[in-house]
Amino acid sequence: MLMAISDESLALAAARGDREAFxxxxxxxxxxxxxxxWRLTGDRAEAEDLTQDICASLPMKLRGWRGEARLTTWLxxxxxxxxxxxxxxxxxxxxxxxxxGDWERGRQADIAAETEAQDWLREAMAGLSEELRDTVALTxxxxxSQAEAAEVLGLSEGTVAWRMSEVKKKLRAVAQEEMR
Amino acid sequence: MNxxxxxxxxxxxxxxxxxxxxxxxxxxxxxxARAMENFDELAKEPQTEMRPNQDRPxxxxxxLNGVRHMLSQFSSKQVxxxxxxxxxxCIGLFVILPMQNGPYQPTLVEPSQPDATPVEAAxxxxxxxxxxxxxxxxxxxVEPAPVPELALEAVPVDMAPPVAAMPSxxxxxxxxxxxVAGQSNPAISPNAEVMFxxxxxxxxxxxxxxxxxxxxxxxxxxxxxxxxxxxxxAEEPVSTFSADVDTASYAVVRDSLMSGYLPPPEAxxxxxxxxxxxxxxxxxxxxxxxxFKASVEVMPTPWNADTQLVRIGLQGRMPAIEARPPLxxxxxxxxxxSMQDPDKLPLLKQSLRLMLGQLRPEDQVAMVAYAGSAxxxxxxxxxxxxxxxxxxxxxxxxxxxxxxxxxxELAYRTAESMAGEGEVSRVLLATDGDFxxxxxxxxxxxxxxxxxxxxxxxxxxxxxxxGNLDDATMQVLAQNGNGQAAYIDTLQEAQxxxxxxxxxxLFPIAxxxxxxxxxxxxxxxEYRLIGYETRALRREDFNNDKIDAGELGAGHSxxxxxxVTAPDSPALLNDALRYQPAADAAPSGDGxxxxxxxxxxxPGETVxxxxxxxxxxxxxxxxxxxxxxxxxGFGQLLNGATYLGDWGWDEAIALAQSGKGEDPFGYRNxxxxxxxxxQSLQGSAPGTPxxxxxxxxxMVSPR
Numbered sequence: 001m002l003m004a005i006s007d008e009s010l011a012l013a014a015a016r017g018d019r020e021a022f023x024x025x026x027x028x029x030x031x032x033x034x035x036x037x038w039r040l041t042g043d044r045a046e047a048e049d050l051t052q053d054i055c056a057s058l059p060m061k062l063r064g065w066r067g068e069a070r071l072t073t074w075l076x077x078x079x080x081x082x083x084x085x086x087x088x089x090x091x092x093x094x095x096x097x098x099x100x101g102d103w104e105r106g107r108q109a110d111i112a113a114e115t116e117a118q119d120w121l122r123e124a125m126a127g128l129s130e131e132l133r134d135t136v137a138l139t140x141x142x143x144x145s146q147a148e149a150a151e152v153l154g155l156s157e158g159t160v161a162w163r164m165s166e167v168k169k170k171l172r173a174v175a176q177e178e179m180r
Numbered sequence: 181m182n183x184x185x186x187x188x189x190x191x192x193x194x195x196x197x198x199x200x201x202x203x204x205x206x207x208x209x210x211x212x213a214r215a216m217e218n219f220d221e222l223a224k225e226p227q228t229e230m231r232p233n234q235d236r237p238x239x240x241x242x243x244l245n246g247v248r249h250m251l252s253q254f255s256s257k258q259v260x261x262x263x264x265x266x267x268x269x270c271i272g273l274f275v276i277l278p279m280q281n282g283p284y285q286p287t288l289v290e291p292s293q294p295d296a297t298p299v300e301a302a303x304x305x306x307x308x309x310x311x312x313x314x315x316x317x318x319x320x321x322v323e324p325a326p327v328p329e330l331a332l333e334a335v336p337v338d339m340a341p342p343v344a345a346m347p348s349x350x351x352x353x354x355x356x357x358x359x360v361a362g363q364s365n366p367a368i369s370p371n372a373e374v375m376f377x378x379x380x381x382x383x384x385x386x387x388x389x390x391x392x393x394x395x396x397x398x399x400x401x402x403x404x405x406x407x408x409x410x411x412x413x414a415e416e417p418v419s420t421f422s423a424d425v426d427t428a429s430y431a432v433v434r435d436s437l438m439s440g441y442l443p444p445p446e447a448x449x450x451x452x453x454x455x456x457x458x459x460x461x462x463x464x465x466x467x468x469x470x471x472f473k474a475s476v477e478v479m480p481t482p483w484n485a486d487t488q489l490v491r492i493g494l495q496g497r498m499p500a501i502e503a504r505p506p507l508x509x510x511x512x513x514x515x516x517x518s519m520q521d522p523d524k525l526p527l528l529k530q531s532l533r534l535m536l537g538q539l540r541p542e543d544q545v546a547m548v549a550y551a552g553s554a555x556x557x558x559x560x561x562x563x564x565x566x567x568x569x570x571x572x573x574x575x576x577x578x579x580x581x582x583x584x585x586x587x588x589e590l591a592y593r594t595a596e597s598m599a600g601e602g603e604v605s606r607v608l609l610a611t612d613g614d615f616x617x618x619x620x621x622x623x624x625x626x627x628x629x630x631x632x633x634x635x636x637x638x639x640x641x642x643x644x645x646x647g648n649l650d651d652a653t654m655q656v657l658a659q660n661g662n663g664q665a666a667y668i669d670t671l672q673e674a675q676x677x678x679x680x681x682x683x684x685x686l687f688p689i690a691x692x693x694x695x696x697x698x699x700x701x702x703x704x705x706e707y708r709l710i711g712y713e714t715r716a717l718r719r720e721d722f723n724n725d726k727i728d729a730g731e732l733g734a735g736h737s738x739x740x741x742x743x744v745t746a747p748d749s750p751a752l753l754n755d756a757l758r759y760q761p762a763a764d765a766a767p768s769g770d771g772x773x774x775x776x777x778x779x780x781x782x783p784g785e786t787v788x789x790x791x792x793x794x795x796x797x798x799x800x801x802x803x804x805x806x807x808x809x810x811x812x813g814f815g816q817l818l819n820g821a822t823y824l825g826d827w828g829w830d831e832a833i834a835l836a837q838s839g840k841g842e843d844p845f846g847y848r849n850x851x852x853x854x855x856x857x858x859q860s861l862q863g864s865a866p867g868t869p870x871x872x873x874x875x876x877x878x879m880v881s882p883r
Contacts, residue, residue: 014219017223019216019219019220022215022219023212023216026212026215026216030203030208030211030212031203034200034203034208035200038200038201039196047201048203048204048207051203051207051211052210052211052214055211055212055214055215056214056218057218058215058218058219059215059218059219059221059222060218060222063222087522120191120195121192121195124188124191124192124195125192129521130521130522136192136193136196137196140192140193140196140197141196141197167192168188168189171188171189171192172188174188175188
């Protein structure tokens with residue numbers, strides 16, 4: 001029955017303390033959050049941890065939800081912020097794994113001999129800065145429009161457009177590098 | 181490979197859109213359970229009591245009040261069990277840690293004395309909180325590099341309020357939040373006290389950056405094998421292993437302890453811990469053929485009066501650069517907002533830390549930061565005062581826009597003030613290239629740098645990050661400054677650029693270094709190699725040049741420790757066999773415990789050379805030997821080896837203290853602090869918390 005209710009109404013109910021509403025909200029969106037986390041981190045275990053962090057913080061965060069944005073947009077924002085926090089903490093550790101970006105992790109992954117496609121994706125993502133990774137995870141990965149991604153990231157649409165062109169530039173550079 | 185950029189882009193899109201790995205059902209269930217638990221806990225409180233849900237607290241007082249409010253709300257045991265509450269509580273306690281070294285601003289601008297909402301208002305009846313509160317107001321706020329002791333006093337109250345205004349809550353706080361949340365003990369005071377202990381110990385080693393290791397990381401794989409057992413000389417007289425100059429395990433142990441966890445036993449590799457420290461072994465002289473020299477010493481075992489400790493020390497030939505003149509280094513550090521990426525400022529800090537170890541006590545270091553304005557964050561300081569330098573490094577935090585030219589001028593002025601007869605002064609500009617020179621005439625800047633070069637101050641440029649690196653500007657600046665422009669993207673690169681070049685060249689002087697000890701059964705009935713589990717070689721591999729082993733670099737030293745038991749010692753663990761003849765006397769004379777053989781290859785050679793030296797009894801334990809033994813004890817206390825008897829932390833610390841020696845860079849002091857930290861962690865929290873326990877990341881800054 002609850003499935004017919006919109007995300008937004010569910011969220012409002014959950015924010016008011018409706019346990020069932022919250023549970024079904026989780027049920028509905030867990031996989032989506034997990035998917036984004038995977039795209040943001042590029043690492044399975046890291047994605048699981050991050051997703052769990054987000055779920056655990058959701059009850060608290062929902063209280064601040066005023067329904068001013070679409071719930072999915074809001075969820076994406078929560079996820080991206082959580083990923084940032086996690087990275088920030090990881091960054092202080094000399095060998096902290098940054099998922100895509102970490103050379104140590106990359107080395108380990110090489111040893112583990114992943115499939116070629118995954119290697120390519122890892123390399124491509126590692127070549128991008130964090131901002132660019134976040135942006136492509138949302139646009140290319142989650143299929144958001146540039147405007148939607150901008151809303152999630154709290155940026156102007158122009159910045160997102162610029163970032164996307166940066167991504168193209170980087171990829172081109174990488175491809176040319178490989179040619180050499 | 182296709183070069184069409186469109187295709188690359190599409191390929192990325194496709195790869196990203198491809199289905200992510202299916203969520204692990206168990207993880208999903210755990211996440212649900214946790215979420216519901218938090219939901220239920222939250223439902224017990226009136227909604228109006230919630231902290232405002234926004235990115236940053238609006239103002240300091242609001243933040244502190246919020247925390248205090250939560251603290252007073254969450255005093256019941258049951259509520260504290262919820263991670264939410266514990267997380268919030270810990271922010272109240274620990275977010276302040278990064279501030280321990282002084283004001284947040286990179287400039288010397290005096291921060292306004294905060295109208296502090298005192299922490300004592302929190303329902304922490306723990307004594308440490310109050311005592312520190314008293315001393316806090318006396319602590320210096322402006323002093324750019326307070327000595328660690330003062331920093332400690334200043335921790336709880338004085339520094340707390342500015343935190344609320346910080347752009348990012350401190351990592352250490354979050355780590356500790358994680359730590360507490362990871363523990364199952366819901367009661368507040370024990371945790372709080374552990375925390376205070378940890379903070380206390382942390383401040384002792386304030387020279388260390390607040391390195392964070394994610395303790396719940398389950399993907400970390402450690403290379404280790406079973407702890408070496410006692411061997412019976414009569415059965416297995418020969419012990420063979422490869423040299424190991426790695427020190428990674430020590431860093432892991434340190435990170436773990438600094439984040440409040442005992443390291444997992446499998447992360448403890450004793451030889452790497454022992455080898456982390458520089459020892460003053462005799463280096464080979466100019467006339468010696470071998471590129472390294474072995475020195476062997478025998479001393480009573482600290483943890484067992486009835487056995488002896490044999491220390492084998494290898495010292496590589498020192499690089500010729502030994503005679504270099506003292507260096508005056510001024511780091512000009514870009515603190516613009518774009519520097520806060522992990523591959524920029526944090527990497528820079530790590531790099532400088534690495535480099536510090538290569539400096540000599542007579543070298544001097546200063547730091548100038550530039551962002552909105554330029555400021556000296558570290559006045560000229562002897563390199564031996566690493567605590568002060570590292571503390572200043574820790575205080576750096578990116579923010580603000582860039583005014584490079586002003587910083588450059590200040591850096592040069594600082595460098596000139598440090599210059600002495602026969603010394604080399606160099607400004608090292610660390611930037612991501614977002615270098616707003618602030619001079620309308622770029623040629624004027626080049627000329628300025630060139631003139632400074634002629635007057636004896638050089639400039640090197642270190643580039644960080646990929647975002648907006650202005651490579652051309654960097655190159656021009658560096659060339660005019662008679663320096664190098666280097667791009668640093670990983671710690672390895674930092675090692676190469678900063679450390680290796682500083683020490684001349686850290687070139688390998690010997691490859692495939694293998695050690696083999698043949699014990700004399702007349703003198704040694706049982707022996708045990710401490711550490712080197714992952715480096716064990718088979719006996720026959722010693723003479724096989726195809727078998728790979730460790731390398732030794734210029735100036736490197738390698739230390740190996742054996743615990744040996746004499747045939748008549750009461751400490752023998754194995755009884756003599758009834759049907760075997762008693763061990764024969766040594767053929768090679770009295771007092772010879774064993775015979776050490778070393779094999780190595782000259783760089784580029786394929787045939788190894790052999791060095792042989794007997795292991796003789798006698799000799800005294802010098803500082804180095806005692807300290808190495810203490811570190812070996814430290815490692816064994818951490819990995820739970822069973823050979824220590826009643827010997828514990830107090831003894832290990834006392835032994836390390838006695839072997840501390842001059843310790844020009846504070847490494848040994850740091851180790852002693854870590855031992856204390858480990859002692860308090862082991863005493864208060866038996867065992868490491870369960871791995872893989874997730875903790876909410878940002879309950880404290882909901883957005």
